[in-house]
Amino acid sequence: MNAPARLAFLADFERLLTEAPFVDSYKFALLIALAELAVERGDDSMATLTLPIRDIAAQFVTIYWRQAMPFGNTIGDGASSVLMQNPGRKAGMIMEVTKLRAQYSSLHAARSGPHWQRSLTRISAGLEDLPIKRLQRLRQGSLPFLYAYDAGSGTIELLPGVAANLRYFHGLVVRAVQGEWLRFVQAMPANQRLLGATTDLSDFLFGSDRSGLERARDRLRMMQADRCFYCESPLRESVDVAHFIPWSRYRRDLVHNLVAVHPACNAHKGELLAAGPLRERWAAWTGLHDTDLADIGAAAGLIVDRQTALRVAEWSYAQARRVGADVWLGGRQYGTLQDAEP
Numbered sequence: 001m002n003a004p005a006r007l008a009f010l011a012d013f014e015r016l017l018t019e020a021p022f023v024d025s026y027k028f029a030l031l032i033a034l035a036e037l038a039v040e041r042g043d044d045s046m047a048t049l050t051l052p053i054r055d056i057a058a059q060f061v062t063i064y065w066r067q068a069m070p071f072g073n074t075i076g077d078g079a080s081s082v083l084m085q086n087p088g089r090k091a092g093m094i095m096e097v098t099k100l101r102a103q104y105s106s107l108h109a110a111r112s113g114p115h116w117q118r119s120l121t122r123i124s125a126g127l128e129d130l131p132i133k134r135l136q137r138l139r140q141g142s143l144p145f146l147y148a149y150d151a152g153s154g155t156i157e158l159l160p161g162v163a164a165n166l167r168y169f170h171g172l173v174v175r176a177v178q179g180e181w182l183r184f185v186q187a188m189p190a191n192q193r194l195l196g197a198t199t200d201l202s203d204f205l206f207g208s209d210r211s212g213l214e215r216a217r218d219r220l221r222m223m224q225a226d227r228c229f230y231c232e233s234p235l236r237e238s239v240d241v242a243h244f245i246p247w248s249r250y251r252r253d254l255v256h257n258l259v260a261v262h263p264a265c266n267a268h269k270g271e272l273l274a275a276g277p278l279r280e281r282w283a284a285w286t287g288l289h290d291t292d293l294a295d296i297g298a299a300a301g302l303i304v305d306r307q308t309a310l311r312v313a314e315w316s317y318a319q320a321r322r323v324g325a326d327v328w329l330g331g332r333q334y335g336t337l338q339d340a341e342p
Helices: 003-019 026-041 053-067 088-103 107-112 116-129 162-168 170-187 189-206 210-223 263-269 277-288 290-300 306-323
Strands: 049-052 147-149 155-158 240-243 258-261 327-330 333-335
Touching: 003 162, 003 170, 003 306, 026 049, 026 053, 026 116, 026 162, 026 170, 049 053, 053 088, 053 107, 053 116, 053 155, 088 107, 088 116, 107 116, 155 162, 162 170, 170 189, 210 240, 210 258, 210 290, 240 263, 258 263, 277 290, 277 306, 290 306
Parallel strands: none
Antiparallel strands: 049 155, 147 155, 240 258, 327 333
16 A cells, blocks of 8 residues: 555544544444454455444444443442443443443453343444444544445445555554543543542643633633624633634644634534634734733743744644545534635
8 A cells, every 4th residue: 555545544534533523432432443353354455344243343342341340439429430431322332331241250251141142232233323324424524434334234344445554553543542532531521520630631741721721811801802702792701712723733822822712612613623704813813912912921821922823724724625624614514615715
């Protein structure tokens, strides 16, 4: 396989982690399961690889077996001490693993027991209903670069070269997925009292300076005339200080990259770039308020460098255009950079 094909795979993989909505942990588990099965059953050619969904279900049990056990010390008020990963009815597949854990002393014993095949049948149905159908969906459109799936076939087919790439980049793929999975679990409010101080570890090592962002909040609100930078409606009591160029794309707290916004607007934008007039308004705003932003950065201990912020933005939008990435058009609207242009 040539280098451009490998780079295209990595670009699509990055887009998937950045642009696809992850509302439960099953998509993470599916990606890891595919990587493991590619190592076990694939080869290094451009061949396709057909995988029975029941075999993916067996991988799911292996992946979730440890995660279905209580985390740390049992909570004294009787609440569950198993980490929350999937809200509401979406917890069904993990519940199957929890039942197996209650019935068997080990994963080896569970595989040999009379409940194994029944659990695989239920998990297989859940896989088809949730992550297999949805993994390759983005907020806008889809990115079907991993596999083809025909409902009712009982299998998925990894597309030409995918198994080879998953084998070649196995360590990188698994570590990237595990990192996103970790952040997902840490961010769920239901897990806060279980995780305690451990929720701060990722932010401590690799995260944003939240204290600096908090110190910048009031000055940003004042500079924006107490209006949300994104929708321009009045700000209310709850305000987010957001990175205009998403933190996932450039992990530095540049003060010129910060804006005060509604939490809802921030959630709609997520880790996407903002396109159209928003980009132009941000670039102009950093120039108009360059001195004030520098003062805020100095007081809050943030990096002051408008030219770097503009160069990072130029690079980010060039990357998005090159791969056809989704962008945020405002509200609940998503598209591509071409959609945002007149």
